Structures are given as structure tokens and as C-alpha cells.
Amino acid sequence: MRVTLLGTGDTAGTPRPGCDCDTCLAARERGVERTRSSVHVVNEETGDVLLIDASPDFRQQFLREGVSLPDAAVITHIHFDHLDGLGNVYRLLDRLPVYAADETDPETGESVADTIERKYDYLDTVSVQPRAPHESVRVCGFDVTLVPVDHPPLLTYGLVVEQPETGAKLALSGDTSYRVPDASRDVLRDADLLLADGIVPASLCDYHPLGGRDEDDEGVPRTFGTKHMTHEGALALGDDLNADETRVVHVAHRYPPDEAFEKPLAVDGETFTL
Template sequence: MKITFLGTGTSQGIPVIGCKCEVCSSVDYRDNRLRSSILVEIDGTHIVVDTGPDFRQQMLRERVDKLDAVLFTHAHKDHVAGLDDIRSFNFLQKKDMPIYATSHVLGRLKQEFSYIFEDSKYPGVPRVDTNPIENETFQINGIDIQPIEVMHYKLPVLGFRFGDFTYITDANHIAEEEKEKIKGSKILVLNALQKKSHISHFNLEEALELIEELKPEKGYLTHIGHFMGTHFAVSKELPENVEIAWDGLKLVI
């Protein structure tokens, strides 16, 4: 299994428009963050989790020319706004793109991208095959995927476990029964927005406490905001088994 971090930033990305802070002015490439998303490659199957506003740029940067499915964590724009750009894969692969999300999120996508779902479609619009996710393991091309429900303030959001790898973004609370689904993961990716408390995201301290509780072999932090600090500075503060993920980082499990 190969994981590529397509983006590791929060909803505004880094640099933030108009900001001249130390992080947004950094010349360290690791401080430039597109909106959060990952590419998972398992036995020839390519799955993207979330198509944010930077989806096209991410696909071009990583030279992705094959995509088998898209999973959505939730319907916020920084996680779905790039859905239109799956058209390129429709043309390349000559088939509809399977997309997976909760029934609620699929309903929101039908509102936000109504032209995709109309009975009489305009020529060239994206073509999708919708698949509702229930709170149980499902398969894509024989690959088991375990959804994990977390809370983003009052909004349910899905994380996903692929074998020994678990990916969670946009969370500030995980129920005990959902934590059980994470335990045993060798790698846990968890959102950590900033150092100060936040109403809908784990901050750095909370994310580190949860990683310590769940005890993966390795933890990676994502969905990083510019108030966190520079990649270089924050990295020196982290436990040995935790790193800040950066755009383009690749893991092989």
C-alpha cells in the first residue's frame, strides 16, 4: 500500500491570501499546503479521499492518470469543490467514476453539483456512480475499507481505515466505540489545526494525546493551519513517533 499526501492544509490552504505571517512567507516547501486529501494505492487500485478545490492541481503534480474511486469524508467545500475535475478520468477511462459517501453527503453533492445528477445531462459533464456508505466495512475492488465516524463540532464526518492505515481529518471528538476501530493501526493520520483550542478541530495538544492513547507505531498530522507555526519549528516539538505530514509526502506500508 502506498499513500500520497495530496494536500495537508486547512480550508484556506497555506499561504493564506493576503497573509504575511512567518508561515505564509516561508520559503520551506513543506509550509506550502493545499487543501487536505490523500491518494491510496493498493494492488493497482487507486482511491482518492476528498476532491478539494486543489484536486486538479494535485492530480497534475502527482501525474495521476488512473483513478478507480473517490471517497468523501464530508461535504464542506474544502473537501468536495474539485469534484467537477473527475471529468478527465471519465474521458480517460471511458466509464462513470464511483463515488462513496454517506447518504447525507451524497444529498449535499446533488445540491452543490446539480448539473452532474440531472436526468438530461449537458454534454461533457462529469459522470458518477453513487455508492452510499453505511457505518460498516465495504469493499472497492476487493479492498476492505472501514469507515470511522468522528465529530467535526456537531457534524458527523467519516475517517477511513485501509488495513494498517487510518486517515482522519476534520475532527474534534471521537467516540469510544469508534476509537476501537482505529486501535491496532500501524499508521494514524490525524488533523491538528493549530496550537490554540478550536471549536471543530483537534489542536496540537489534543491530537498528540489521542495518538498517545491509540498507540499507532507512527502518527502523522494533517489539516494544518498557518497559526500552527512553521514545519521546521513544530517538528522539533513532536514526539519521536509523530511527524507533520507535508504535500507530496509518500508512505509505503
């Protein structure tokens, strides 16, 4: 399994348009980017390509990394930075099966699969494949399982991608607070690589209107507001789940410039072989 991080940024990415903060300036000087969320996974046994989330930066990401177009996709939730890249498959692909949860969201009255079907009904290329959370499905030769996480007010999902032949395991927290349900944690556990949402350092919770929550024993918040983990929360989740390696994604430009581009914070273009 070869994993390429196509997009590791939050909704606006880094550097942000029109922003002259020290971190965005440093990103421009270094030629480093964090575009919107997307992960490219190659099954090295079959050559098939799985895309996890379709970033609005789809075209830029695929050209920049020189990677193959996907044979199938999985969408974790309906926020535009994870979904709206699906429009890019027009005239690029003959068919793209898109897997998504079939659970109806009380907030929208639709499942993620329903929303994709409605928004992209004009694209014959997109073939929506609804799946129940916790139900494993074979996609591109991988066993893929969506699991509920916590990103109010919407239903959102993390997922696991497992290679049956080798036992390699990739886990993604999805966009979530630290309050990942126990049943989902059980599925995410013991990954070779965990990509965990860590939008900002815990110190910035003081500036959020809702502050922070899910504090550790030393009072450090593991959730920023209600929707995303802090850097500290992402790493704590990795420890809780016994991940061999944890990389922090969905990263905002609010990290100090001397920390913003250092591991375990991920940047676009990183690759991993599991």
C-alpha cells in the same frame, strides 16, 4: 499500499493568498505547500487508486505529484475543502464511484451521500454509493470503513482503509475534535499510519473565542474550540489508538515557522508504503 498526501492543509492552505506572516513567507521561500485535504492510496496488488476526499486543488495536486487518476473516491464530509474537487472529474474520467455515509444529518436534512448526489447531479461521471457508518465495503481491493467523529454542527467521518492480503492499515481521523466516540476509536485502532487533524498548537486556544477543551492531566487542550484537534490532541489520539506512526494533517498557517515544517506535521507530497 502506497499512500501519497496530496493535501495536508486547512481550509485556506499554506501559504495563504495575501498572507505575509512568517510561516507563509517561510513556505514560499522553501517551496513547501499545504493545499486542501486529499489522500491518494494505491493498491499495489491490483493497481487500483482510491482517493480520500476531493480537494478543490485536485488538478494542481495530481499534476504536481504525477499520480494516477482515481478509480473510486470516499468523501468524509460536505465542507468544500473536502468535497468540491469532485467537479474536476468532468472529462477526466468515464466513471467515478463515490462512497459516502448514508446517515441523515439533522443540521442539513441530508446525508453526505445525498448532498453529493444533489450537488453533482449534472455529472454523469459521479456515481454515489451510500454506505452506513461502521459498515465495511470493498473498494479498489481495500476494506474501507467510515466511522462517525465529532465536528459540530455537521456529521463528519473518519475512516479506515485496510489491505486484506497484507494486513496494512491506514486510518484517518477526519475533521474532528478529540471527542471521537469509543466505537469509532475501536475501528481506528492499531493502524500502521494515522493521519490526524491537528489544526494549530494548543497554545493558540487562548485566542479562540471558545478557547480549548478536552485538557490532558497538565491542562493542555486537545481540542481547539469545538471542531478540530490541537497538535497535542492529534498526537494524544495517536497514542490512544496505538498507531505505529501519526502524522498531523489539516494544518493551519498558525504554527511558528521554526515548527511548521517539521515532523510530525505533514506536508504535501509525502509518501508512505504500508
